[in-house]
Amino acid sequence: MSIDYSQVHRELLSRLGPKAVTDDPVRRFAWSTDGSYFRIVPQLVVTANTLKEVEETLAVARQHNAPVTFRAAGTSLSGQAVGEGILLRLGYDGFRNIDISDDHRRVTLGAAVIGSDANAKLKPFDRKIGPDPATLASCMVGGIVANNASGMCCGTTENSYKTIASAKLLFADGTYLDTGDEASRRAFAEKRPELISTLAELGEQTRSNEVLSNRIRHKFSIKNTTGYSLNALVDYIDPFDLINHLIVGSEGTFAFVEEVTYHTVEEAKFKASAMAVFFNMVDAASAIPPLQMDAVAAGELLDWASIKAVTGKPGMPEWLSDLPEGAAILLIECRANDLETLEDYTRQTIDAIKHIDTERPIEFSTEPAVYGQYWAMRSGLFPIIGGERPKGTSVIIEDVAFRVEDLASAAADLTELFHKHGYPEGVIYGHALDGNFHFIITPHFKRQQDIDQFDRFMQDVAKLVIDKYDGSMKAEHGTGRAVAPFVEMEWGVQAYEMMKKLKAAFDPQGILNPGVVLNDDKEIHVKAIKQAAVVDDWVDRCIECGFCEKTCPTSELNMSPRQRITTLREIARLEQEGDQHGAAKLRADAQYDVIDTCTACQLCTISCPVDNNMGMLVRQLRTDLIDSTAQKVLDFQANHFGKVNAVLSTGFNVLHGIHKLTGSTVTGKIMDLGRKVSKEVPYWDPSFPKGSNLPSPQAAVGNDKPRVVYFPACGGRTFGATPEDPDDTTLPDVMVALLERAGYQVLVPGNTRQLCCGQMWESKGDYKNADFKRNEMVQALKEMTDDGRIPVIIDALSCTKRTLQDSDIDFKILDAVDFIHDELMDRLPPSRKKGAVALHVGCSATHMGAGAKMEAIVNRYAEEIVRPEGIICCGFAGEKGLYKPEINASALRHLKERLPSEISEGYYANRMCEMGLTRQSGISYRHLAYLVEECTR
Structure with a gap:
């Protein structure tokens, strides 16, 4: 029976509203992208932030027999987070509770909590969650549980299966269960007696079948996420213990995981790492069995192809180029809570493998700078290979597991398959202590023969892993679509039939993530x-x-960099396949999400493993959107910027006068009319500032004072005080007062109004005028430095960053934050200190590494710093906050609630950002210079 998705859409809209439900083709395509090599676009997307929204979605899905795929962060690699029908993705606000027990031995986490965020909360207690996948800084707890994700150190002893205490679950039929609550268990047993009895029966059948039981125990003696967690049927008898552990690794096919309670594990205080370099893979692999002891926390193996891939790359050890061909590296880590035990562990480790010749002496280091380079080599493999792959190729990371005694021969066999099937770039690395190999290939999928080639490769991999070594086709990445065809081959008919019975028992209607894990x-x-x-x-x-x-900052509003990029790829694909109409339509429909609302803050580069920069990409895309009329306007602004800047500053004073006389309604209507004439007219907001002024330093008296050139950036000299600010003092006046109080003679360019770093043009994609304005500004400042002897101070971090980037400047330019920290703090001790104040460390501060200095300044002049959790970018995006206020509202939607009620003022170092912070917080945000000036009067 076909499904009428238009009717499904209407019913979901009536229950959940338009913010939670969409059938928009652009967003359906972009939001369905995950880390796998699959592309399946759902008919509808639901963004759920509450359990009620999930309940309503499942109710509609049941009524129409529509499939539902649950999606957390979408970092999974095997295709388990994509599917047809309804894609239910976790929103950016709900399911994020973190509750730590009094003894710190348990932690309860909402499904959307990011793994590293949970560990950050547990760190003060020297505890952490057991799973430690490589994606821990991005993946969510719901996905960690659903995939039974493990990682470098947790092995098979501290993964979700071994450390789960309880879970809160919503089943496809709408029943709810908290496996850790007795009353909930009783209620569930009454509502779902057939599931309880079926699980008891299947458990009894399994335990009484010696062949099957032994098969299950053998399969889980090494890492294994192929198929369902059948080990629960032999490990547990109580039906709720069974449910608790069968949910782990079920990949969203059994139930929706609302919340999980973990037993926490110890986080060691001290670490030491060593790089053991062996002459060949056989020797490296032979070192692994002796290292399977308490002293060794991790052992990562890198084959010769891996070593070659990273040799000569930035941050890699220089001696890699001297290694003999065929060498292999075993990266070993020991951990302990005291240095004496750590030293003993490292000694035990060296003694355990001293009988094996190594190319270099094995030496452990406890210095983070040293062992950090070792681990950078391991973590650098993926980004290096991914970033340097041939254009148009995909990156596929598979993970398989073998008995440790089979690792050397298995590695040789895998390498042979790489060459046999045309993937000579293939590399092997992984969690050697657990017999877990990851391998990376970068295939083309342009033609059917490319796909056939990949199929032949995977068929041979399956024969190798399953038939020759009886290993695991999936060690820790989850089954997904990538390995679903091989589950029966790996497990055998009996176990596979048991899995099918489990799926039918949990989800009789078969609507939860169909085709994932099990697929005929x-x-x-x-x-x-x-x-x-x-x-x-x-x-x-x-x-x-x-x-x-x-x-x-726009992930919650509409799109992330990944989603923007995948949309651009689809536009290019349509063009390259000759569908010009489809490409043009998608480009037009996607412009708001892909181009117009990107803040270009470049924070994506912080976490991007291949150092991609969406901000620079979007600015280049905006270049193509500049038509001749727009270019004339941009040229006029650049050539007459002094007058434009003065008019803008005066205009805001006039605007405040109109508002004072007429109120917000009339002022807003006037602005609406203006926007019909020009998109450069901002939306009215009562928090708008007044206009500002140029600085007025005192005339120099004598020549003995040190001199500084002060350049007031556009934001501070254009926008003055907001209604929330305690007084009308402008930033230029504060900076001059502060510098003169510290004993400096302040010099200001005479043509300040005309000068600009060019940021406002670059953000629009107009690099010609952007560079022209920066060069004009740099030249004017240079002429005032007395051949470089006088330093220049700029009072906005983003402007300082733009001035310094990609430019050859032979005189000293400092941001005001640097100058206050490095020079003024010693000259101006506090006469009094503020109490608790808020501090924002935004995108420019992050890129410039200014956060530590900003904190030091606030610590000097205030008693306490409050940095609201999760606020990393204001979303104001320079002047974009004036014309696209929804970005700022989305990026800072939690700011006000995360500020303690006693906080009445905040600080940063960029006027535009401060305006956005003030607007969304309701308190005054100003430049750090205000704090220092007020506390040193």
Whole structure:
């Protein structure tokens, strides 16, 4: 029976509203992108922030027999977070509770909590969650549980299966269960007696079947996420213990996981790492069994191809180029809570493998700078290979597991398969202590023969892993569509039939993530493959991992960098396949989400493993949107910027006068009319500032004072005090007062109004005028430095950053934050200190590494710093906050609630950002110079 998705859409809209439900083609396409090589676009997307929204979605899905795919962060690699029908993705506000027990031995986490955020909360107690996947800084707890994700150190002893205490679950039929609550268990047993009895029966059947029980125990003696967690059927008898552990690794096919309670594990205080370099892979692999002891926390193996891939790259050890061909590296880490035990552990480790010759002496280091370089080599593999792959290729990371005694021969066999099937770039690395190999290949999927080639490769991998070594086709990445065709091959008929019975028991209607984990289509792993169309250097580097989504200020509003890039790829694919109409339509429909609302803050580069920069990409895309009329306007602004800047500042004073006389309604209507004439007219907001002024330093008296050139950036000299600010003092006046109080003679360019770093033009994609204005400004400042002897101070971090980047400046330019920290703090001790104040460390501060100095300044002049959690970018995006206020509102939607009630003022170092922070917080945000000036009067 076909499903009428238009009716499904209407019913979901009536229950959830338009913010939570969409059938928009652009967003359906972009939001369905995950870290796998699959592309399946759902008919509808629901963004859920509450359990009620999930309940309503499942109710509609049941009524129409519509499939539902649950999606957390979408960092999964095997295609388990994409599907047809309804894609239910976790929103950016709900399911984020973190509750730590009094003894710190348990932690309860909402499904949307990012793994590293949970560990950050547990760190003060020297505890952490057990799972430690490489995606921990981006993946969510719901996905960690659903995939039984493990990682470098947790092995098979501290993964979700071994450390889960209880879970709150919503089933496809609408029943709810808290496995940790007795009353909930009783109620569930009454509502779902058939599930309880079926689980008891299947458990009894399994335990009484010696062959099957032994098979299960053997399969889980090494890492294994292929299929369902059948080990629960032999490990537990109580039906709720069974449910608790069967949910782990079920990949959203059994129930929706609302919340999980973990047993926490110890986080060691001290670490030491060593790089053991062996002459060949056989020797390296032979070192692994002796290292399977308490003293060793982690052992990562890198083959010769891996070593070659990173040799000579930035941050890698220089001696890699001296290694003999065929060498292999075992990266070893020991951890302990005291240095004496740590030293003992490292000694035990060296003694355990001293009988094996190494190319270099094994030496442990406890210095983070030293062992950090070791681990940078391990973590650098993926970004290096992903970022340097040929254009148009995909990045596929598979993970398999073997008995440790089989690792050496298995590595040789895998390498042979790489060459046999045309993937000579293939590398092998992984969690050696657990017998877990990851391998990376970068195939093309342009033609059917490319797909057939990949299929032949995977068939041979399956034969190798399953038939020759009886290993795991999926060690820790989850089954997904990538390995669903091989589950029966790996497990055998009996176990596979047991899995099918479990799926039918939990989800009789079969609507939860159908086709994932179990699939009778033996070609599902080579269907619906994502196409990596060639676009440009920025786009082509992206591996669509989703790491950027945590730091992007527009992820909640509409799109993250990954989603923008995948949309651009689809436009290019349509063009390259001759569908010009489809490409043009998608480009037009996607402009708001992809181009107009990107803040270009470049925070995506912080977490991007391939150093991609969406901000620079979007600015280049905006260049193409500048028509001749727009270019004339931009040219006029650049050539007459002094007058434009003065008019703008005066205009805000006039605007405040109108508002004072007429109120917000009339003022807003006037602005609305103005916007019909020009998109440069901002939306009215009562928090708008008054106009500002140019600085007025005192005339020099004598020549013995040190001199500084002060350049007031556009924001501070254009926008003055907001209604929330305690007085009308402008930033230029504060800076001059502060510098003169510290004993400096202040020099200001005579043509200040005309000068600009060019940021406002670059943000629009007009690099010609952007560079012209920066060069004009740099030249004017240079002429005032007395051949470089007088330093220049700029009072806005983003302007300082733009002035210094990609430019050859032979005189000293400092941001006001640097100058206050390095020079003024010693000259101006506090006469009094503020109480608790808020501090914002925004995108420019992050890029410039200014956060530590900003904190030091506030600590000097205030008793306490409050940095609201999760606020990393204001979303004001320079002047964009005036014309696209929804970005600022979305980025700072939690700011007000996360500020303690006693906080009445905040500080940063960029006037535009401060305006956005003030607007959304309701308190005054001003430049740090105000704090220092007030406390040193």
